[in-house]
Amino acid sequence: MIRKANAVWNGSGRDGAGRLTSASGVLTEANYGYKTRFENEAGTNPEELIAAAHAGCFSMALAFGLQAAGFTADEIRTEAAVSLDPDGQGFKISRSALTLRAKVSGIDEAKFLEIAKGAEKNCPVSKVLNAEITLDAKLES
Numbered sequence: 001m002i003r004k005a006n007a008v009w010n011g012s013g014r015d016g017a018g019r020l021t022s023a024s025g026v027l028t029e030a031n032y033g034y035k036t037r038f039e040n041e042a043g044t045n046p047e048e049l050i051a052a053a054h055a056g057c058f059s060m061a062l063a064f065g066l067q068a069a070g071f072t073a074d075e076i077r078t079e080a081a082v083s084l085d086p087d088g089q090g091f092k093i094s095r096s097a098l099t100l101r102a103k104v105s106g107i108d109e110a111k112f113l114e115i116a117k118g119a120e121k122n123c124p125v126s127k128v129l130n131a132e133i134t135l136d137a138k139l140e141s
Contacts, residue, residue, distance in 0.1 A: 047082045047093065054080040054096050054125045061123035065115040066104060074103040093131050100137040112139045
């Protein structure tokens with residue numbers, strides 16, 4: 001399986017602007033640039049997209065882990081907070097902090113945390129990130 005996206009950039013790093021397009025069409029010339037990455041201008045940035053990918057991947061991995069253990073989630077809500085930190089002359093993604101809140105009928109806290117930690121370690125996006133990954137998981141009633 002191969003998934004594709006394209007970036008087009010025009011201009012310098014600080015004053016230039018880019019557009020991101022995904023093969024699926026979900027992103028169609030989505031604006032990104034210095035101000036969307038380091039300030040709060042409307043548009044997206046690579047870290048936001050990595051956070052969305054990590055939250056989605058982890059949630060799906062958790063759903064599969066729960067299914068394999070005989071459970072079905074009523075709801076899985078995951079936020080991924082990706083940190084971009086200075087690194088020498090550039091930057092690095094140093095951390096992805098996952099915050100999970102889930103409703104799963106019939107599961108105890110220990111089993112839930114075991115499955116959630118397995119999903120954290122085994123989702124493909126977790127595996128590709130060379131960063132600290134933390135998980136704050138809570139089972140809700």
